[in-house]
Amino acid sequence: MTSLISLRKGIWTFLLVFGVAIIGSQGNQPAVAAGGIVPSGNAIAPDRYVYYPGTEELALDEIRVITCGSGLPAARRGQAATCFLIEAGNGEKFLFDIGTGSMANIASLMIPYQYLDKVFLSHLHTDHMGDILGLWAGGWTSGRPNALRVWGPSGQTPEMGTKYAMENFLKFVNWDKTTREFKISPIPGQIETTEFDYKIPDQIVYQENGVTIRSYPAIHTGDGPVSYLFEYAGLKVLFGGDTVPNQWYVEYGRGVDLAMHEAFQLPDQLVTLYNQPPQLAWRACCEFHTSPQAFGKVMSTIKPRHAVAYHFFNEEATRYGIYEGIRETYEGPLSMATDMMVWNITKDNITERMAVSTDDAWSVPGTAVQPPPEKGRPDPISDYIDKGRWEPGFRAQDEMLDEHMEKYNLQDQDYRPAMYKKMESE
Ligand SMILES: [Zn+2]
Ligand SMILES: [Zn+2]
Numbered sequence: 001m002t003s004l005i006s007l008r009k010g011i012w013t014f015l016l017v018f019g020v021a022i023i024g025s026q027g028n029q030p031a032v033a034a035g036g037i038v039p040s041g042n043a044i045a046p047d048r049y050v051y052y053p054g055t056e057e058l059a060l061d062e063i064r065v066i067t068c069g070s071g072l073p074a075a076r077r078g079q080a081a082t083c084f085l086i087e088a089g090n091g092e093k094f095l096f097d098i099g100t101g102s103m104a105n106i107a108s109l110m111i112p113y114q115y116l117d118k119v120f121l122s123h124l125h126t127d128h129m130g131d132i133l134g135l136w137a138g139g140w141t142s143g144r145p146n147a148l149r150v151w152g153p154s155g156q157t158p159e160m161g162t163k164y165a166m167e168n169f170l171k172f173v174n175w176d177k178t179t180r181e182f183k184i185s186p187i188p189g190q191i192e193t194t195e196f197d198y199k200i201p202d203q204i205v206y207q208e209n210g211v212t213i214r215s216y217p218a219i220h221t222g223d224g225p226v227s228y229l230f231e232y233a234g235l236k237v238l239f240g241g242d243t244v245p246n247q248w249y250v251e252y253g254r255g256v257d258l259a260m261h262e263a264f265q266l267p268d269q270l271v272t273l274y275n276q277p278p279q280l281a282w283r284a285c286c287e288f289h290t291s292p293q294a295f296g297k298v299m300s301t302i303k304p305r306h307a308v309a310y311h312f313f314n315e316e317a318t319r320y321g322i323y324e325g326i327r328e329t330y331e332g333p334l335s336m337a338t339d340m341m342v343w344n345i346t347k348d349n350i351t352e353r354m355a356v357s358t359d360d361a362w363s364v365p366g367t368a369v370q371p372p373p374e375k376g377r378p379d380p381i382s383d384y385i386d387k388g389r390w391e392p393g394f395r396a397q398d399e400m401l402d403e404h405m406e407k408y409n410l411q412d413q414d415y416r417p418a419m420y421k422k423m424e425s426e
């Protein structure tokens with residue numbers, strides 16, 4: 001009986017989609033071929049539950065949010081840690097957190113790196129900033145023309161703030177930075193950090209070109225974490241990083257269009273699947289994070305147009321328990337986020353879809369040109385190491401390189417003769 005119903009449902013769905021395709025095709029080609037024959041299944045079927053990045057222009061008054069990470073610190077191949085890309089209809093793009101593993105998802109969208117230069121950190125746990133490494137270096141080698149811009153909260157002491165983290169990040173990557181600086185422009189290897197006071201609710205931390213971003217204190221494992229409210233074209237997206245239910249999120253989140261908030265794994269899931277001792281499990285879930293039940297209570301209080309639960313490994317073993325937990329306290333519109341889930345937000349509609357993107361992404365050229373290398377920097381390769389180049393290996397590539405020089409008209413920049421001379425002098 002069940003299979004009959006689903007078969008019938010399948011036929012109706014097919015007819016509906018096919019019918020829409022025929023209506024939709026009338027502008028370009030005849031819906032019915034000569035002789036009254038209906039065209040085959042070649043017609044385009046619109047309105048699938050799929051977003052193909054790079055194929056849809058945003059309307060000027062629209063926002064798109066893409067999940068580039070939604071999981072846990074022990075990122076897995078199928079789910080990276082927290083990262084959301086918010087795109088405004090004016091073309092501006094903003095990354096909210098950039099957790100471990102998220103860079104591969106960001107890259108798969110094939111957005112020119114010049115537009116991926118603004119990162120807002122909710123707090124300084126690695127599952128929210130671990131892949132700043134990848135964006136910093138990947139964007140630098142793929143055409144970002146300017147410094148990476150990072151916004152984040154202060155801490156109880158200067159050493160607990162975002163500025164300290166970014167300054168010491170650049171120390172951590174000093175070898176990478178110094179060697180790239182010599183070969184590529186050094187400017188994109190810099191980080192411009194804007195640190196703001198985590199304690200001030202509703203403070204504007206960014207305001208440019210029709211976009212306003214405000215911050216609010218959040219409560220997690222130490223002072224510092226914040227939530228962000230993104231406003232554009234009269235639309236509001238509220239992004240909570242790691243937090244327990246807190247008064248600021250509830251006070252300022254009322255009636256927002258899209259409310260993203262963590263809904264953590266249930267304590268028993270942490271025991272049986274994450275190998276945490278039961279005592280740590282309940283604290284992780286429900287003392288420094290937000291349980292599904294508490295998430296639901298927050299949402300049924302602020303009543304957003306659409307709620308997004310994230311920060312759990314979303315799979316068969318976990319999602320039903322978390323969903324049922326949320327539904328104990330919230331009945332409204334809800335997405336159970338996983339990586340590559342997308343929302344388009346306008347005044348009239350909020351749609352949820354999955355982005356389908358390539359595993360084999362390349363960087364895509366934008367409009368910006370990267371500044372040239374800076375003259376006068378010391379070469380990070382010493383003469384001792386330089387002279388160890390093995391000439392037969394270099395000679396083996398000559399023919400291929402001759403063609404390259406000719407193809408790109410690089411003859412005046414061909415310094416192979418000088419290089420070989422150095423090798424011969426040994
Ligand atoms: Zn955290
Ligand atoms: Zn986290």
